[in-house]
Amino acid sequence: MKERTPIDEMRALAAxxxxxxxxxxxxxxxxxxxxxxxxxxxxxxxxxxxxxxxxEIPPCRLEFEGVLGALAPHRARRAxxxxxxxxxxxxxxxxxxAFLLSRVIPDESGGGEAGRELVLKAIPLDAEEPSxxxxxxxxxxxGYRPVEGNAIRWIHSFGTALAAARVSSRPVLLFLYxxxxxxxRWMEEHPFSDPRVREIAEHYVPxxxxxxxAPPEIRxxxxxxxxxxxxxxxDGATVLAFPGTRNASGLLEHLRKAGELxxxxxxxxxxxxxxVRRLAAARGAEEEGRYGTALAGYRALDRENAPGPIRAAAxxxxxxxxxxxxxxxxxxxxxxxTPEGVPAAVEALDEAIASFRDTPFAGDLRSxxxxxxxxxxxxxxx
Amino acid sequence: MTEGPDQKEFRxxxxxxxxxxxxxxxxxxxxxxxxxxxxxxxxVTYWRKRRQYRGEGGxxxxxxxxxxxxxxxxxxxxAARRPPRSLACEPPDRAASxxxxxxxxxxxxxxxxxxxxxLESLPPGARExxxxxxxxxxxxxxxxxxxxxxxRTVESRLRRAMRHVRERLSRYRDRISPR
Numbered sequence: 001m002k003e004r005t006p007i008d009e010m011r012a013l014a015a016x017x018x019x020x021x022x023x024x025x026x027x028x029x030x031x032x033x034x035x036x037x038x039x040x041x042x043x044x045x046x047x048x049x050x051x052x053x054x055x056e057i058p059p060c061r062l063e064f065e066g067v068l069g070a071l072a073p074h075r076a077r078r079a080x081x082x083x084x085x086x087x088x089x090x091x092x093x094x095x096x097x098a099f100l101l102s103r104v105i106p107d108e109s110g111g112g113e114a115g116r117e118l119v120l121k122a123i124p125l126d127a128e129e130p131s132x133x134x135x136x137x138x139x140x141x142x143g144y145r146p147v148e149g150n151a152i153r154w155i156h157s158f159g160t161a162l163a164a165a166r167v168s169s170r171p172v173l174l175f176l177y178x179x180x181x182x183x184x185r186w187m188e189e190h191p192f193s194d195p196r197v198r199e200i201a202e203h204y205v206p207x208x209x210x211x212x213x214a215p216p217e218i219r220x221x222x223x224x225x226x227x228x229x230x231x232x233x234x235d236g237a238t239v240l241a242f243p244g245t246r247n248a249s250g251l252l253e254h255l256r257k258a259g260e261l262x263x264x265x266x267x268x269x270x271x272x273x274x275x276v277r278r279l280a281a282a283r284g285a286e287e288e289g290r291y292g293t294a295l296a297g298y299r300a301l302d303r304e305n306a307p308g309p310i311r312a313a314a315x316x317x318x319x320x321x322x323x324x325x326x327x328x329x330x331x332x333x334x335x336x337x338t339p340e341g342v343p344a345a346v347e348a349l350d351e352a353i354a355s356f357r358d359t360p361f362a363g364d365l366r367s368x369x370x371x372x373x374x375x376x377x378x379x380x381x382x
Numbered sequence: 383m384t385e386g387p388d389q390k391e392f393r394x395x396x397x398x399x400x401x402x403x404x405x406x407x408x409x410x411x412x413x414x415x416x417x418x419x420x421x422x423x424x425x426v427t428y429w430r431k432r433r434q435y436r437g438e439g440g441x442x443x444x445x446x447x448x449x450x451x452x453x454x455x456x457x458x459x460x461a462a463r464r465p466p467r468s469l470a471c472e473p474p475d476r477a478a479s480x481x482x483x484x485x486x487x488x489x490x491x492x493x494x495x496x497x498x499x500x501l502e503s504l505p506p507g508a509r510e511x512x513x514x515x516x517x518x519x520x521x522x523x524x525x526x527x528x529x530x531x532x533x534r535t536v537e538s539r540l541r542r543a544m545r546h547v548r549e550r551l552s553r554y555r556d557r558i559s560p561r
Contacts, residue, residue, distance in 0.1 A: 005522040005533065007540050011515070042544040049551045052517050054497045055412070060404040062418045064396050067425045068389075 010040050014047035118367060118379040122360035123325045125381055137313050138163055141276045145269050146206050147198050154208035158218055161207035165234040166309045168272045171262045172236075173204035173255070176221060176228035178211050183245045184227040194248035200255050203266060204231070231258035267307060275301065275310050282317055291321050292358030325361035328352035329368060329381070336378040346373050392432075396425055399442060402518075403449050409513045410453045412498070416460050423456070424449040439527060446528045450510075493554055500550035504543055511536050512543035 009026050012018045018026065030037040138160040146153055154175070155161040165172045175192075177184035188208075191197055211219050211226060221241070222228035229251070230241035240258040242250075282297025294317060301314035328348070335345035349369035356362045371379045403424055407417035427448050428435075435444055501509060510529060514520045515536075522540065526533045 003523055003533065005537055007515075007537060008521050039541060039544065042541075042548050045552065046544050046547045047516070049554075050497055050516060050547065054494050055409065055517070057405055057408050058414050060400055060418065060421065062400060062404065062421050064393050067392075067396060067422055067429075070422050070426050071429060 006036055007039070007043065010043040011047065013040075014044050117382045118371060119382050120364045122322070123329055123364045124322050125326060127319070127323060127326065129323060136163065137167060137276055137279055137309060139276070139280055141167060142273050142280060144273060146201050146204065150193075150195075150198070152192055152198055152201050152206050154206050156208060156210075158207060158209050158215055161205050161209075162232075162234065162236055163309055164272075165205045165232075167276065167307045168205065168267050168269060169234065169264045169307065170203060170205050170266045171234070171239060171258065171264065172232040173201060173206045174218070174221075174228070174230050174232055175206070175208045176211050176214060176218065176226060177208065178226045181226045187227050187229075187245055191246060191248040191251045194251075197248055197251055197255070200252060200259075203259065204255075229254070231255070231262065233262060234264070272307075275306055279310055279313055279317075282314070286317060286321060286324075289355045291324065291356045291361075295321050295359050321356075321359065322361065325352070325356055325359070325365065328355070329365060332368070332372075333378050333381075336372060339376065342372060342376055345378070392425075392429055395428070395441065399445050400425075402442060403445050406446055406449055406514070406518055407453060409517055410450070410510065411460060412502075413460075416456075420449065420452050420456060423452045427452060443524065443527060447530070450528050450530075496551060496554055500547050503550065504546055507531075507535075508539040508543040508546070511539040512547070515540055 006026070006029070009018065009022065013023055013026060026040075030040045136159075138157075140155075140160065141164050144153070144164065155164060158174075161172050161174075164170075175184075175187070177187075192201075209218060211222050211228075214222075217236075221230065221238070222243070224243065227245065228241070228243045229246065230243070231239045231254075233239050239261050240254060242254040246254065278297060279301060282294045282301070285291075285297065286294035298314040298317040298321070302311055302318065306314070329352070332345040332348045332352070335341040335348060346369060349365055349372065353362050353365045353369065356365060368379060368381070371377075400421065404417055404421045407420045407424070408414055411417050411420065424445060428445060435441070438444075501513065504512060507529075511525050514525045514528060515522065520528065522536050523533055525540075526536045529536070
């Protein structure tokens with residue numbers, strides 16, 4: 001309840017709404033306080049002189065519809081403001097988005113300012129070094145024929161034999177021997193010198209492996225004695241084993257039987273030699289730092305219907321070239337760690353650009369080189 | 383067009399408080415047309431700011447506060463468009479003849495005009511407090527709430543107003559005795 005002041009009570013007295021007790025108290029207070037007494041007289045007189053009817057108030061003509069009408073412009077204004085706000089928010093979002101994009105995407109020339117990220121288009125920044133060197137295609141296969149003159153041209157490495165088998169799509173004729181084994185020597189001198197055996201050997205990759213140097217999984221084939229003879233498929237699985245000494249007829253019989261068991265479409269040795277020579281040329285160019293030539297050679301072999309090992313080797317070559325481009329980039333980055341090293345880094349990048357000419361990596365190297373030369377800072381790479 | 387729940391509620395508020403708001407504004411402005419304009423502004427303001435109203439002091443008191451603020455903010459605008467008092471309030475036939483004025487002195491209309499003049503001559507603040515207290519029946523505390531000043535300020539304004547009105551009207555005390 002709100003506090004009732006003396007003036008409130010005086011008005012109530014003037015209106016005759018005070019009880020006699022209240023009036024008595026009020027008058028007693030006024031008697032005690034001359035200021036209040038004067039005020040009481042004034043209030044009573046003013047209330048006698050004035051009355052609510054002093055001002056004639058005509059009826060209110062204001063209607064609810066009039067208020068609604070007055071609200072309409074306000075509502076329209078609010079709607080316009082809301083639309084403007086939406087547009088402003090959209091513009092703000094666009095501006096912020098464009099700003100953020102400009103922070104992470106370099107311009108088309110690759111000349112993002114220092115501190116900006118430069119998105120590499122070809123060089124694989126996060127690629128891992130291959131764990132192995134990939135399938136090696138022996139260079140000897142560049143001019144290989146299983147029979148030359150009157151002799152079988154034995155391959156003395158099981159790995160090379162298997163690679164040759166895969167490239168030429170032929171089975172391996174494996175001859176495991178021991179250097180001190182007379183029977184083994186007899187086999188070489190007699191049945192394998194037979195013209196009929198030499199002729200059929202054209203359809204195989206002949207491998208003469210010493211049990212002393214053979215890999216363990218091969219050596220164990222001959223655990224019961226030497227010579228050990230057999231036919232393996234290009235994956236190294238035994239198709240037919242015929243250990244012990246055989247004369248030419250017996251050998252021919254087994255070889256024909258093995259031929260029936262192996263279903264391969266042999267690739268002409270001439271074609272194999274050409275593919276191997278091309279692969280070797282690409283590898284040679286890679287080793288000499290002529291990456292454009294190397295990459296073109298690898299690409300061509302990868303795209304052609306080359307034998308699996310050739311294509312795998314070509315892909316390995318492509319991967320190596322990409323990694324060399326990355327190495328060149330990171331080496332330049334290391335050089336540019338200090339301001340003094342920037343010129344050397346630019347020079348190194350120039351050399352790398354020349355080495356990787358005609359490769360997709362040259363573009364990345366050039367972008368980095370231009371940014372580095374212009375800003376003096378190595379760009380962040382992505 | 384159908385009326386939404388908000389609009390229905392607004393209509394009810396308007397119908398319940400139109401008269402007191404309008405009457406207060408007539409007292410403050412002395413002009414029914416201005417009062418209607420300001421009453422309209424008052425309800426528009428209430429509707430725009432209805433979410434700020436927390437129910438404190440009652441809706442009538444809240445609307446009176448808005449009306450009072452609306453009037454305060456519009457005083458200069460209303461004064462600019464109001465014609466000079468001599469033209470507005472002084473009918474030529476009344477001003478023309480001293481004899482007519484003497485006749486009028488006995489009339490209630492004459493006395494009411496004197497009351498209006500006395501109220502008009504009250505100092506700012508005291509006039510509004512007096513109008514609300516005497517004619518709108520608000521207590522001192524309510525006047526303080528509407529005008530946004532402390533209770534003691536209202537009290538002192540009312541004292542000043544009582545003295546002023548008494549001085550201006552007491553000379554007519556005998557003449558208005560029949561009322």
